[in-house]
Amino acid sequence: MSLELPVSFQTRMQTQLGEAYPAFAEALAQPSPTSVRVNQAKMPLPTTLLAVPWTQTGFYLSARPSFTLDPMFHGGAYYVQEASSMFLEQALRQSVDLSQPLAVLDLCGAPGGKSTHIASLLSEDSLLVANEVIKPRANILAENIQKWGSGNVVVTNNDPSHIGALTGFFDVMVVDAPCSGEGMFRKDPDAMNEWSEANVKLCSERQRRILMDVWEALKPGGVLIYSTCTYNLEENEENLAWLARQQDAEAITLQLQPDWGVTQTKLEGMHGYRFYPHQTQGEGFFLAAVGKTDGEEARTFKKSKRPYLVPASKQEKALVQDWLKEPKSWELVKHKEVLRALPANWMLELEQLYENLRVVYGGIEVAEVMKNNAKPLPALALSQHLSPDAFPLGEVDLATALKFLHREDISLENSANGWVLVSFQGVPLGWGKKLQNRVNNHYPKEWRIRMSLDEALKPENLANLFTLGNQ
Numbered sequence: 171m172s173l174e175l176p177v178s179f180q181t182r183m184q185t186q187l188g189e190a191y192p193a194f195a196e197a198l199a200q201p202s203p204t205s206v207r208v209n210q211a212k213m214p215l216p217t218t219l220l221a222v223p224w225t226q227t228g229f230y231l232s233a234r235p236s237f238t239l240d241p242m243f244h245g246g247a248y249y250v251q252e253a254s255s256m257f258l259e260q261a262l263r264q265s266v267d268l269s270q271p272l273a274v275l276d277l278c279g280a281p282g283g284k285s286t287h288i289a290s291l292l293s294e295d296s297l298l299v300a301n302e303v304i305k306p307r308a309n310i311l312a313e314n315i316q317k318w319g320s321g322n323v324v325v326t327n328n329d330p331s332h333i334g335a336l337t338g339f340f341d342v343m344v345v346d347a348p349c350s351g352e353g354m355f356r357k358d359p360d361a362m363n364e365w366s367e368a369n370v371k372l373c374s375e376r377q378r379r380i381l382m383d384v385w386e387a388l389k390p391g392g393v394l395i396y397s398t399c400t401y402n403l404e405e406n407e408e409n410l411a412w413l414a415r416q417q418d419a420e421a422i423t424l425q426l427q428p429d430w431g432v433t434q435t436k437l438e439g440m441h442g443y444r445f446y447p448h449q450t451q452g453e454g455f456f457l458a459a460v461g462k463t464d465g466e467e468a469r470t471f472k473k474s475k476r477p478y479l480v481p482a483s484k485q486e487k488a489l490v491q492d493w494l495k496e497p498k499s500w501e502l503v504k505h506k507e508v509l510r511a512l513p514a515n516w517m518l519e520l521e522q523l524y525e526n527l528r529v530v531y532g533g534i535e536v537a538e539v540m541k542n543n544a545k546p547l548p549a550l551a552l553s554q555h556l557s558p559d560a561f562p563l564g565e566v567d568l569a570t571a572l573k574f575l576h577r578e579d580i581s582l583e584n585s586a587n588g589w590v591l592v593s594f595q596g597v598p599l600g601w602g603k604k605l606q607n608r609v610n611n612h613y614p615k616e617w618r619i620r621m622s623l624d625e626a627l628k629p630e631n632l633a634n635l636f637t638l639g640n641q
């Protein structure tokens with residue numbers, strides 16, 4: 171497959187890459203590699219797959235399977251993510267002390283590749299705010315966060331300017347900016363149709379505005395990680411040089427292994443790291459880490475007189491007290507009928523976030539409480555913090571797991587009446603409620619597999635379906 175690259179894009183890349191241009195153009199004619207990042211809280215690392223070298227949990231697949239037909243995917247046991255983007259791990263490991271409790275913002279979060287990665291790298295006593303400005307995309311981000319199952323994440327739906335008002339709030343900010351997408355041409359040829367010189371300029375200006383909007387929210391001494399999936403200088407190095415001229419920002423250097431094939435760049439003292447498809451197995455990507463050397467400190471947060479977050483009553487807490495692994499790490503709050511567990515060590519900050527931002531999802535939605543009765547919610551089934559002793563596990567085979575995810579009725583032979591955690595290869599998928607000889611399917615309608623399963627469930631096809639658990 172050879173791509174019809176826009177002529178002025180070709181000219182730009184020839185100037186940028188010189189002699190290496192033919193190799194670059196040749197790489198763009200090759201298929202895009204497929205890679206996944208494993209959620210170690212839910213499954214062990216595969217033993218037979220080639221590892222993505224700049225992360226501890228990324229793996230290449232030799233072909234692109236149907237992920238929709240792998241229950242492990244729906245259970246949040248892994249995320250399908252382009253390999254170059256996983257370099258974020260190096261930037262975080264090398265520029266911040268991840269063993270400390272950190273407040274981290276992922277500003278442009280949807281659909282959640284970087285947010286779920288960050289969530290896995292942070293300590294349990296850290297807090298991640300995963301934001302997305304476009305509402306439907308923020309909902310997808312919230313779904314992926316729930317499936318990943320970390321409890322210390324809040325999903326917000328705000329414009330960067332709203333977030334900038336949280337002066338000095340964050341230790342780390344990740345800005346994976348909306349860009350002209352040149353690095354995605356091979357994976358998503360539609361990105362090419364939208365490409366123009368004018369769009370590059372527009373993207374670059376928007377990125378500068380975004381950086382300015384949120385800069386105040388970074389603590390002095392904090393780290394900003396900026397990334398794009400595009401090649402041009404205007405959206406990458408030139409934006410960082412511009413930032414350093416406007417603000418107290420200094421370059422952070424990352425150590426690279428020579429065999430990674432990453433290209434280091436420098437402009438006006440700022441460092442950048444580039445991924446080209448002829449040098450790395452992945453799509454085009456750019457990343458830079460920047461330290462904030464001066465600025466306003468955070469306000470100290472005081473308890474509001476009329477808190478936004480309302481603690482659950484003693485009786486309500488008692489209903490769910492054994493459901494989480496470490497109940498003392500969580501503060502149970504109630505909004506309408508929903509009991510939510512929020513990380514107890516961040517309650518003052520969370521109060522600020524809930525008051526000032528549009529929070530789409532936060533912590534762990536544990537249960538819906540009605541008339542002294544608690545119904546466990548989908549996010550609890552998928553949470554890494556669900557106590558393994560709280561509910562019986564209803565382990566099912568591949569065909570039954572797919573039917574369950576399709577929201578069909580299933581049967582569970584050996585379980586007692588009541589709530590059952592339907593699981594596949596030990597990975598919980600959702601709730602069933604067993605009543606005599608039938609099981610009510612409580613898998614959320616919005617998350618269900620929508621495609622017909624008729625073909626997939628034929629025995630000859632079923633045997634060949636991909637599941638990461640078998641790799």
Ligand SMILES: C[S@@+](CC[C@H](N)C(=O)[O-])C[C@H]1O[C@@H](n2cnc3c(N)ncnc32)[C@H](O)[C@@H]1O
Nearest residue numbers: 278279280281282283284303304307346347348
């Ligand atoms: C490159 S994508 C983010 C991908 C995501 N970080 C991941 O790893 O899955 C950029 C995101 O920025 C959002 N966006 C678009 N315009 C924006 C703006 N003006 N300010 C902030 N974010 C914006 C897009 O909706 C999109 O979700």
